[in-house]
Amino acid sequence: MTDTATRSLTGADLREMFRAATYWLEQNKEQVNAINVFPVPDGDTGTNMHLTMRSTMEEADRCADPNAGAMLASMSHGALMGARGNSGVILSQIIRGIARATEGATDVDSPALAAGLQAGSDTAYKAVTKPSEGTILTVIKDSAAAARASANGDVNAMMTAVVDAARESVARTPDLLPVLKEAGVVDAGGQGLCVILEGMLRHLRGEPVEEAGGGEGHVEQEWLRVVEQRHSTEASPYGYCAEVLIEGHDLDDDALRERVLEFGDSVIVVGDERLIRMHVHTDDPGAVLSLGTRVGSLVQVKIDNINRQAERFVEMHHERGVPPGAAAPEALISSVAVASGDGLANLFRDVGCTQVVSGGPTMNPSTRDILDAVDACPTNHVVVLPNDKNIILAANQAAEASQKSVVVVPSRSVPQGVAALLAVNPEDGLEENAQAMRDALGSVRTIEITRAVRTTSIGGVEVAEGQIIAVVDDQLKLATETPEDALDRALDGLVGDTTSLITLYHGADTTADQATATAERLRERFSGHEVEVVNGGQPHYLYIVSLE
């Protein structure tokens, strides 16, 4: 490969550069997942960042404007909407900063790109309440500084310097963040960003970045072309256009196509054994979703009214519409909660939640998922409960993007979310309720029992992959061999005079009998306390326990 100089990048150049970065991240995402410090099975950083990039590229492929500024604006929108997990949200803020700095540009040269990276760094820092060094933030800051120092005309040379700086910055993260040093890893979000920058550089140098599995990006492009063609040439007798992205194992596109053909017309099913995209015009979009959940997990869902969708494709722009259902609502506020598992979704609705967002494959919904739920609420005032520390930023981003008045009450667990919802007074307004809900967060303590997905050491606790771990209020407390033992030991010293109720939400991998037996033991151990069992059906977490 020869390194030829690149003076500037057009919109199309940028799109292909970001596409290469997305491929490269996909190839390396497991490696990024593997260095997550927290050994819990949700919130995989590499997967979250990759899903964010994929949403970025979807919008890029919809952008018909050849100018660099317009392309970056589209990508920024895609990144913001698709952002999942904290690293994904910060990544989306970086892209947003770049887009803002290059607004209106026909193409970008190295000084413009350097200014963009700097703006990206600044924007990302602002998005976080308490920026922490030794994370993705430090890596973008160091990368931007290197970019500015070497923005001398050749984009390739500058990106070489940027990637070098990013690698060094990633290598330094354990010195800045003790928790990384103890676990013996570098920061996963920082590493993910580094991989993205490497992918860009490889593209500029003409080095291969094709991922195994046959070019999903080409699938995306081809997909958009075909779907658009169907919509512009076929008048559909059906009412809805349903489009879903399914992730799973051993998916069979031919078998799925057969099934989907029963639902309607304009059927397109493409993908491979891990990822399949389906499109169908139907009168029963619910059946399409059910089919999707039977074969895998739904990563993305789009249900559109056909007529509206036709307009959208003609216009090809992505401004957010007015919230549906403009009629005067009866209740003053609505609530949106993130919860995975049928039992938990049912529970949240039962205690008054208006919309429940499921977390998707990483249990981290995208900004768009949360935003759609907010828009589907009948009221203009909406409270969002993320119920996970890794979802709070995406929820904040959705709140900002929404045209409604949205308050995020930063619940970090299911028990906190339930406590907050119980504090809602349907006759009070948004601010009063948000305050009451925030106050309620402190009234419960949370124990989560799950299986470690990697071997690590954190806070002095040695964890081997596959062990059962107990996490108490976001702190890893212990690792052991059985869920029962983990729970028993996690409860040591936690159940005090002020505790009177222990609620066990048992997960999909815990049977009702096991949960009942566990509850019985707890009743014996803590006589005088109430112990309640709820079938949460949540994935990954054998038990979620609230103490109040």
Place this chain on the structure above:
Amino acid sequence: MSVRIVTDSTSDFPPHIAQELGIAVVPLSVIFGEDSYKEGLEITPDLFYEKLARSKDLPTTSAPSVGDFLETYRSVLGETDEIVSIHLSSKLSATYSNACQAAAILADEGAKIDVIDSLTISFGMTFMCAAAVKAAANGATVEEIRQIVDSMIPRAHVYVALDTLEYVRRGGRIGRARAFLGTVLRVKPILSFQEGEVHPEERVRTRALAMDRLFQIATSLPNIEQIGVAYSTNGEEAEALKLRIEGALDGVEVQMARLGPVIGVHGGPGVLGIGILQGE
């Protein structure tokens, strides 16, 4: 001859106080299967809650009949021809409506009976009846007493913390609180009476929090003139709450009452309530 005051048994006057004040109490009834018991006369709270715990089927309640009212009114009319009759919320029971019918019948016979819908229960009515008795003793007319009681209705507040939702849900007197309460999680709802109906206030998950909230409500309302704590089965908790409120509100005496069987049917065991009368 001064005006006499009549009420019903859901005012939760202890019998000796009612007698002392000269208040005639018309009983509602609780019905276990085939057996009907007049509250306060044929069944004591202790016996009732014991039966409730043992009974497989939920007992029901019934309002006093028009005939019951005629009987009470006639016995009182032997001593006076003017009565103010104060009853539990017409939105919860037929008691008020039956009293009105009896009053109309007796009006034809020349009696003057003013029936008042208190829009509340228990302590809310206790305050009103006591004020009415006092005014009557000072020679107030039926019209003057009605004015006094009417002016108290918006100032009388009742909050109850239930230990379980089961009874209120089965009993059907839940009104707008239904959607608020849910079915999956055990919650301890705090309910109030607003405009005569059961109104959802709050949902907490533990008894300790419910007690805290009742205490906070009791001490946060301005200008408290009278306050009482009522309970169904949990006298010790009620006593603790009373002492706590007295400690926080200097110089206010907290009254205490036992919730009768009729309220017990709908609230179940473990109900704790507070009644507050704000000053004008």
